[in-house]
Amino acid sequence: MSTEFDIRFAIDPISAAGMGTGELRENFLIDDLFVAGQVRWTYTHYDRMAVGGAVPEAGALVLETIKPTGTANFLDRRELIAVNIGAAGTITVDGVDHAVGLRDMLYVGMGAKDVRFAGNGAKYYLLSAPAHASHPTTLLQQSGAKRLDMGSSTTANERSIYQYVNADSVKTCQLVVGLTQFAPGSVWNTMPAHVHDRRMEAYLYFDLQPDAFVMHLMGEPDETRHLIVRNEQAIISPPWSIHSGAGTGAYTFIWAMAGDNIDYTDVEKVGMDELR
Numbered sequence: 001m002s003t004e005f006d007i008r009f010a011i012d013p014i015s016a017a018g019m020g021t022g023e024l025r026e027n028f029l030i031d032d033l034f035v036a037g038q039v040r041w042t043y044t045h046y047d048r049m050a051v052g053g054a055v056p057e058a059g060a061l062v063l064e065t066i067k068p069t070g071t072a073n074f075l076d077r078r079e080l081i082a083v084n085i086g087a088a089g090t091i092t093v094d095g096v097d098h099a100v101g102l103r104d105m106l107y108v109g110m111g112a113k114d115v116r117f118a119g120n121g122a123k124y125y126l127l128s129a130p131a132h133a134s135h136p137t138t139l140l141q142q143s144g145a146k147r148l149d150m151g152s153s154t155t156a157n158e159r160s161i162y163q164y165v166n167a168d169s170v171k172t173c174q175l176v177v178g179l180t181q182f183a184p185g186s187v188w189n190t191m192p193a194h195v196h197d198r199r200m201e202a203y204l205y206f207d208l209q210p211d212a213f214v215m216h217l218m219g220e221p222d223e224t225r226h227l228i229v230r231n232e233q234a235i236i237s238p239p240w241s242i243h244s245g246a247g248t249g250a251y252t253f254i255w256a257m258a259g260d261n262i263d264y265t266d267v268e269k270v271g272m273d274e275l276r
C-alpha cells in the first residue's frame with residue numbers, strides 16, 4: 001500500500017491555549033507530507049479538509065480511497081486540488097492526461113474514479129474537501145489567477161496574493177486555493193492578521209532554504225502561540241485561529257480554505273492593537 005493517512009481531531013481554543021510546543025506541533029503541524037513513492041494524507045475534522053502529498057517516482061501513484069472518507073473511491077463525495085511544487089508532471093483523470101507544470105494546480109471534480117499522479121521529480125500538494133456537485137476538471141495556472149498586491153517594504157509584508165480559484169477560473173463546491181509570493185526582503189504574511197470563523201485554512205510553506213524557518217503564529221487574537229515551520233511543511237489553522245507568519249528568509253506559501261461561506265471577503269480583520 002503506497003497510501004498512508006493520519007487523522008487530526010478538531011481542537012477548541014481553550015485546549016489549544018494549554019498546549020506546550022510538542023502538543024501544538026502534533027495537532028497543527030504536518031511535517032511528513034512528501035515521501036518518495038507515497039501518497040500521504042492528513043484527514044482533518046476541520047470542515048473535513050484533507051491535506052496531502054504525492055511524490056511519484058518512476059511509476060504513477062494512484063489516488064486510493066482511505067477509511068475516513070467511507071467511500072469506494074476517494075472522490076465519490078469530494079473534490080480535489082493538486083498543486084505541483086516540483087518538476088513538470090502529468091495527472092491522469094479517468095484516462096485523460098493533464099500536463100501540470102511547476103505552480104500549476106489541477107482541480108478534479110467529485111465523481112472522478114481513477115486519478116493517477118506521475119512525473120519523476122514532480123511533487124503534488126493535495127487538498128480535498130467534501131463536495132455536493134460535480135464540476136469539470138480544470139487546469140489552474142498562476143497566469144489565470146486573480147492577483148492582489150498587499151503590504152509594503154517598510155513593514156516587511158509586501159506581497160502578491162494569487163487567487164487561483166476565482167469567479168472566472170473554476171467553480172468549486174468548497175475549495176478555495178491560491179499562492180502568496182513576496183517582494184525580496186518582505187517576510188511577513190497575513191499581518192495585519194484576520195480570522196474567518198466560517199472557514200478553516202491550511203498553509204504549505206515552501207521555497208525555504210534548509211536552515212530557514214517561518215515563525216508561524218496561531219491562536220485566538222488575544223492568546224497567540226507560535227510554531228516553527230520548515231520547508232515543505234504545512235500547518236492547519238482552525239476557524240477560530242489567526243494564521244500569520246514571518247520567515248527568517250525568503251519563502252512562498254500555498255493557502256487553502258474550505259467551509260461554510262467561501263467568499264474571500266467574509267473575514268474579520270484583527271487590529272494590530274488587539275494581538276496578545
Ligand SMILES: O=C[C@H](O)[C@@H](O)CC(=O)C(=O)O
Pocket residue numbers: 150159161179180188189190191201243255267
Ligand atoms: O484568508 C486568506 C488567507 O489567509 C491568505 O490569502 C492570506 C495571505 O496569503 C496573506 O495575507 O499573505
Ligand SMILES: [Zn+2]
Pocket residue numbers: 194195196201243
Ligand atoms: Zn485566512
